[in-house]
Amino acid sequence: MKVISYNLRKHRAVGELVHLVERHGADVLCLQEADTSDIPDEISGLRLADSTQRNRLGLAVYYRENTYRAVDVRALALKKSLHDRVLKPAEERLLGVRLHDIDENTDLIVASFHAAPLTALNSLRRHQIRTALGELQQLGEGLPALMVGDYNYPVFKERLGQHIREQGYELNLSDSRTYTRYRFFRGHYDFATSVGFEIDRVRTLPQGLSDHLPILVTAHPAAGVRRVIEIADPEAAAAGGKTGAA
Secondary structure, X not given: OEEEEEEOOOOOOHHHHHHHHHHHOOOEEEEEEEOHXXXXXXXXXXXXXXXXXOOOOEEEEEEEOOOEEEEEEEEEOOOOOHHHHXXXXXXXXXXXXXXXXXXXXXXXXXXXXXXXXXXXXXXXHHHHHHHHHHHHHHHOXXXXXXXXXXXXXXXXXXXHHHHHHHOOOEEEOOOOOOEOOOOOOOEOOEEEEEEOXXXXXXXXXXXXXXXXXXXXXXXXXXXXXXXXXXXXXXXXXXXXXXXOOO
């Protein structure tokens, strides 16, 4: 599975999406800072699963519709920073989608995430990340989950990684920095956190009109992930499980 995450910088880079999807063969596309009133329902074979509606600049998730089927969607507002309270740029900072892999008959979770800006404390962003990862399990406990996006966490990433591992997730950085607008703040901002996935590679893609560089995550569910079994007759299956109970 190939997942692209891209912060569009106030929707400026929206015109690059068709090229990105086609050039890199993306199966899932996760956006941040998108004008969700001005995005298409389909991008080169990817179908819009959903987008946030209460944000001035929102989140969106697309999936390849000949490979996956959208089962459930969850958008969530997280603990607010002062920046959020005053300027109100983002009400919902997490958009998670449960997808059904048609060929493999398995379900998985992908999510687009956008943490509070650098004016907030790292402790607030850690709280947002911790809450977001916990909420994703509401889409399917025990399913493989991959959350990508703009974490706004350029320093002390080792401590962040420790907190994420304590929740049972892994933190993966890309092979080069993903933010270049200000010299002092250049670095890795766009991450991938996952559970139940084998992350093959996280690659930073060439810069476009955004101050963020898109990242491409190549991953596959780890061996032994839970398979979704279709039961034609649930009542009969339940009765069969009671054999010997008289």
